[in-house]
Amino acid sequence: MSEELLVNVTPRETRVAVVENGMLQELHIERGSQRGVVGNIYKGKVQRVMPGMQAAFVDIGLERAAFLHANDIFRAAPVDAVEGEDAAASVASPQMQVPIGELLRDGAEVVVQVVKDPIGSKGARLTTQISIPSRYLVLLPRSKVVGISARIEDEAERARLKALMAELTASGGEHGYIVRTNAEGQPAEALAEDIAYLRRVWELIERNAAGAKVGSRVYEDLSLPLRAVRDLIRRDVEKVKVDSRETCERLREFAARYMPALADKVEHYTGARPVFDMYGVEDEIQRALDKEVPLKSGGYLVIDQTEAMTTVDVNTGSFLGQRNLEETVYRTNLEAAQAVARQLRLRNLGGIIIIDFIDMHDAEHRRQVLRTLEKSLAKDHAKTTVYDFSPLGLVEMTRKRTVESLERQLCEPCHECGGRGMLKTPETVTYEIFREIVRAVRQFDAARLLVIASPKVVARITDEESNAVAELEEFIGKSIRFQADAQYLQEQFDVVLL
Known part of the structure; x- marks a missing residue:
C-alpha cells in the first residue's frame, strides 16, 4: 500500500491530506480563526455542579461553558493493565460510582483537558484525566498504569515493550504510560527520549498551572502539521510533501528530533500546480460534500447527516449484475462496505451511524459484508464499534467524534431554506x-x-x-x-x- 501525507499551508488555513494508493482517505483542517482546542489544558472554575446529570459546567475561558462528567474526573483506581490508546479509559473506574457532589463543588478551581471540541450548540467536553501524547507514548500523570496499544498484536513484541517500559520507568515511576502503536519495533533509546520529553512537558504544565488565572490555557497541543507528523506518519508512509518551505523546515527539525529514521521522508513540494490539485484532492473534497457517492459498479450511497445520527442508504443504481439478484445485491453491498468505511474517515462522521444495506437473504453473504466493513474500518484512527445486522436488516455502528464533520467545518446552513434542504413552492x-x-x-x-x-x-x-x-x-x-x-x-x- 502506497501512502503519502500532503500538507497545504496558506496564511489563514492549513490542510493535511492522507492519500492511499492515489485516493484521498482523510482530511484535517486547521484555520487561524477556528483552531481546535482538543488536547489543550486549561485552568478552569466550576460554574455549576448538577447532581442529576452527574456532571458539572466549567468555565475555561471559551465562548460556552464546558462539560465535565463524573466518570472523567481523575481518581486513583486499581488498574493492572490497559489496552488501547484511549488514555482516559485507562484511569477511569466505572465500578466506583462516586457522586459528583463529593468530587467537585461550585467555585472550585480545576485543571482540565479538552477531549472534544465544541460542536454545534454544545460546549467542549473535558476530563481531569490528563494525557500528554508524544511520538511513541502517552503520559498519564499521577497514574501507575503502563499499558500497550491493542493494535500491537504480536505477543513477543508486546512482552518486549512491557519489559522495556518497566525498566525505563523503574526510577521516577510516578507517572503511567500508554505505549502507542508507533512504538512497535522501536529501540529502548527512542522510548527513553520520549519519557524524558514527556516529563519535561508535565513539569512545565504544573508550573504554568500553579500561577495561571482561571480561564487561561496552560498547555497547547501542537499545530496541525506537527500533529500530523507525530500521529500519522508511519513506516509505510512514503513521503510527506509540504508546499511551504518554512513549514517544511519546521517539520524536518521536529522529525529529526523525535523520529530521525523518518525525517528524510519530509520534502518540500515545488511543483507548478498546487499540491492538492496535483493529487486530485480538491475534487475529492468537493465530492465529499455531496449526499450521493457513486460506486464503480453503478450503485451508489446516499449519506444524510442529522443532529441525532448519520444514515447511509445503499442502492444498486444501474448495476444489473451478471447472474441473479442475490449475487448482484451481494456484490453491491461488498463494494458499499468498503466505500462506507472510506467515507466515514474522509467526512469525519461520528456518533451513531446506521447503514441500510440492500436486503440479503443469504446469512453467509451478510457475514461477509459485515466482515468487509470491519476490515475496512481497521485503518481508521478513530475508535469504531460495529454491531450485527438488526432484524430490520440495518447495521448499527458508532465512531468516536472529537471534532466537527467535514461538512460542518466547510459549510453552513442554507440561508434560503434554513438548513431544511427543502423550499416552500x-x-x-x-x-x-x-x-x-x-x-x-x-x-x-x-x-x-x-x-x-x-x-x-x-x-x-x-x-x-x-x-x-x-x-x-x-x-x-x-x-x-x-x-x-x-x-x-x-x-x-x-x-x-x-
Whole structure:
C-alpha cells in the first residue's frame, strides 16, 4: 500500500491530506480563526455542579461553558493493565460510582483537558484525566498504569515493550504510560527520549498551572502539521510533501528530533500546480460534500447527516449484475462496505451511524459484508464499534467524534431554506400571501396594499393567479399591487399597508 501525507499551508488555513494508493482517505483542517482546542489544558472554575446529570459546567475561558462528567474526573483506581490508546479509559473506574457532589463543588478551581471540541450548540467536553501524547507514548500523570496499544498484536513484541517500559520507568515511576502503536519495533533509546520529553512537558504544565488565572490555557497541543507528523506518519508512509518551505523546515527539525529514521521522508513540494490539485484532492473534497457517492459498479450511497445520527442508504443504481439478484445485491453491498468505511474517515462522521444495506437473504453473504466493513474500518484512527445486522436488516455502528464533520467545518446552513434542504413552492408562498393580506386588512385600515416578494412568486401571482387576485380585491374592497424584488428569497414576502 502506497501512502503519502500532503500538507497545504496558506496564511489563514492549513490542510493535511492522507492519500492511499492515489485516493484521498482523510482530511484535517486547521484555520487561524477556528483552531481546535482538543488536547489543550486549561485552568478552569466550576460554574455549576448538577447532581442529576452527574456532571458539572466549567468555565475555561471559551465562548460556552464546558462539560465535565463524573466518570472523567481523575481518581486513583486499581488498574493492572490497559489496552488501547484511549488514555482516559485507562484511569477511569466505572465500578466506583462516586457522586459528583463529593468530587467537585461550585467555585472550585480545576485543571482540565479538552477531549472534544465544541460542536454545534454544545460546549467542549473535558476530563481531569490528563494525557500528554508524544511520538511513541502517552503520559498519564499521577497514574501507575503502563499499558500497550491493542493494535500491537504480536505477543513477543508486546512482552518486549512491557519489559522495556518497566525498566525505563523503574526510577521516577510516578507517572503511567500508554505505549502507542508507533512504538512497535522501536529501540529502548527512542522510548527513553520520549519519557524524558514527556516529563519535561508535565513539569512545565504544573508550573504554568500553579500561577495561571482561571480561564487561561496552560498547555497547547501542537499545530496541525506537527500533529500530523507525530500521529500519522508511519513506516509505510512514503513521503510527506509540504508546499511551504518554512513549514517544511519546521517539520524536518521536529522529525529529526523525535523520529530521525523518518525525517528524510519530509520534502518540500515545488511543483507548478498546487499540491492538492496535483493529487486530485480538491475534487475529492468537493465530492465529499455531496449526499450521493457513486460506486464503480453503478450503485451508489446516499449519506444524510442529522443532529441525532448519520444514515447511509445503499442502492444498486444501474448495476444489473451478471447472474441473479442475490449475487448482484451481494456484490453491491461488498463494494458499499468498503466505500462506507472510506467515507466515514474522509467526512469525519461520528456518533451513531446506521447503514441500510440492500436486503440479503443469504446469512453467509451478510457475514461477509459485515466482515468487509470491519476490515475496512481497521485503518481508521478513530475508535469504531460495529454491531450485527438488526432484524430490520440495518447495521448499527458508532465512531468516536472529537471534532466537527467535514461538512460542518466547510459549510453552513442554507440561508434560503434554513438548513431544511427543502423550499416552500411558489404556490405555497402565494397562498400564504393571500392569507396574510386578509389578516392585515382585518387588523388595520388602509386604502391599498403593496406586496413585495421574490420575482418567481410575483410572476406566478400575476400570471397563474390573476383571477384569484381579482376575487381577493373584490372581497376586501381594496386594490393590491405586487412588486418583485430580487433581494427577497423565495419564502420571503412583505405586505405593506398604504
